[in-house]
Amino acid sequence: MKLQNARLQLLKQSVTEISPETAAQRLSQGTVLLDVRENEEVAKGSPLGAIRQSRAFLEFQIETKISDSNTPIAVICASGARSLFVADELSRMGYSNVSSVKGGFSAWAEQGFPVETPPMLSDYDRDRYARHLAIPEVGEEGQQKLLSSRIALVGAGGLGSPLAYYLAAAGVGTLGLIDDDHIERSNLQRQILHNEGRIGQFKVDSAAETLLEFNPNIVVNKHKLRLSKDNIDEIFEDYDLIIDGSDNLPTRYLVNDACVKHQLPLVYGSIFRFEGQISVFWPAGPEEGPCYRCLFPSPPPSELAPSCAEAGVIGVLPGVVGTLMATEALKILLEMGEPLTGKLLTYDALTSSFSTLKIPADPECELCRKAC
Numbered sequence: 001m002k003l004q005n006a007r008l009q010l011l012k013q014s015v016t017e018i019s020p021e022t023a024a025q026r027l028s029q030g031t032v033l034l035d036v037r038e039n040e041e042v043a044k045g046s047p048l049g050a051i052r053q054s055r056a057f058l059e060f061q062i063e064t065k066i067s068d069s070n071t072p073i074a075v076i077c078a079s080g081a082r083s084l085f086v087a088d089e090l091s092r093m094g095y096s097n098v099s100s101v102k103g104g105f106s107a108w109a110e111q112g113f114p115v116e117t118p119p120m121l122s123d124y125d126r127d128r129y130a131r132h133l134a135i136p137e138v139g140e141e142g143q144q145k146l147l148s149s150r151i152a153l154v155g156a157g158g159l160g161s162p163l164a165y166y167l168a169a170a171g172v173g174t175l176g177l178i179d180d181d182h183i184e185r186s187n188l189q190r191q192i193l194h195n196e197g198r199i200g201q202f203k204v205d206s207a208a209e210t211l212l213e214f215n216p217n218i219v220v221n222k223h224k225l226r227l228s229k230d231n232i233d234e235i236f237e238d239y240d241l242i243i244d245g246s247d248n249l250p251t252r253y254l255v256n257d258a259c260v261k262h263q264l265p266l267v268y269g270s271i272f273r274f275e276g277q278i279s280v281f282w283p284a285g286p287e288e289g290p291c292y293r294c295l296f297p298s299p300p301p302s303e304l305a306p307s308c309a310e311a312g313v314i315g316v317l318p319g320v321v322g323t324l325m326a327t328e329a330l331k332i333l334l335e336m337g338e339p340l341t342g343k344l345l346t347y348d349a350l351t352s353s354f355s356t357l358k359i360p361a362d363p364e365c366e367l368c369r370k371a372c
């Protein structure tokens with residue numbers, strides 16, 4: 001204790017301490033209030049508007065939360081001791097304007113400054129999604145976002161299988177499966193959500209069973225229907241993001257048009273024999289990218305656009321393409337990286353090559369440019 005006290009005395013001389021009142025005032029003027037207490041402490045309450053970062057991963061994760069080293073930071077802990085150590089550490093890391101809140105959260109709450117109870121992950125979720133929590137770009141906050149996200153998947157077949165599997169694994173809280181087909185034996189060459197014993201069942205029922213066995217804590221909504229102009233609005237209204245894993249052009253246009261109307265991000269993918277394509281269509285998004293009609297204003301004649309059943313597809317291809325689509329969906333939900341907005345990624349399995357084409361929005365697009 002002697003050593004600790006001596007160290008604290010030294011820190012009190014070198015670190016600027018401010019009162020909760022000053023911290024509250026500065027918070028409203030752009031100072032970041034950084035709560036460095038542990039999760040179980042934060043779960044009981046934390047200053048309203050604070051950024052939370054437990055000490056354990058401070059050095060590894062702080063830059064993703066506070067990227068500008070000139071940002072004024074007021075560090076708060078329970079009583080004002082740990083925050084001295086953290087303030088000192090942040091100064092050493094290069095943050096130029098760091099102070100410590102005297103009396104910590106106890107003083108903050110006692111003096112009546114606003115407190116919130118942030119949603120926290122359960123111990124189960126912390127265990128299940130531990131590898132996400134270890135990534136600074138995802139972390140506790142990102143996992144919360146995924147758990148509260150709602151994705152609608154059009155098609156529970158070839159692309160829908162890896163998509164739904166990985167999104168369920170990642171902890172996307174609600175998956176809506178839209179499909180009215182039954183399982184056929186020929187589907188099992190690639191549609192890994194289903195199995196031999198379920199031939200003849202609705203794909204949506206089989207998919208929901210598989211997914212809930214895999215991750216019982218997500219919600220799977222079964223939309224056992226074929227999308228049409230009459231039902232699509234009501235369904236899409238309920239979701240944050242749409243993924244099109246359908247295999248026919250009328251559905252593709254219908255889905256695109258509804259996504260533009262509801263300003264929803266649309267992750268698109270298609271497969272043909274040994275080739276796949278992936279993109280993100282989101283005219284209302286931050287990049288103001290194209291919609292599907294910017295590329296193809298109207299459907300080509302059906303003989304030029306054969307379906308999987310007619311053209312065939314190599315069994316693993318939907319796995320590659322669907323997994324890339326799921327990755328795009330996670331990037332959008334977590335607001336990280338560069339989604340494939342305005343770009344078409346193509347994959348050729350025979351040459352093991354990827355290429356990216358730029359696909360700008362068409363300023364003349366009847367659908368998305370008019371609507372924006």
Ligand SMILES: [Zn+2]
Pocket residue numbers: 290291292293294295362365366367368369
């Ligand atoms: Zn468009």
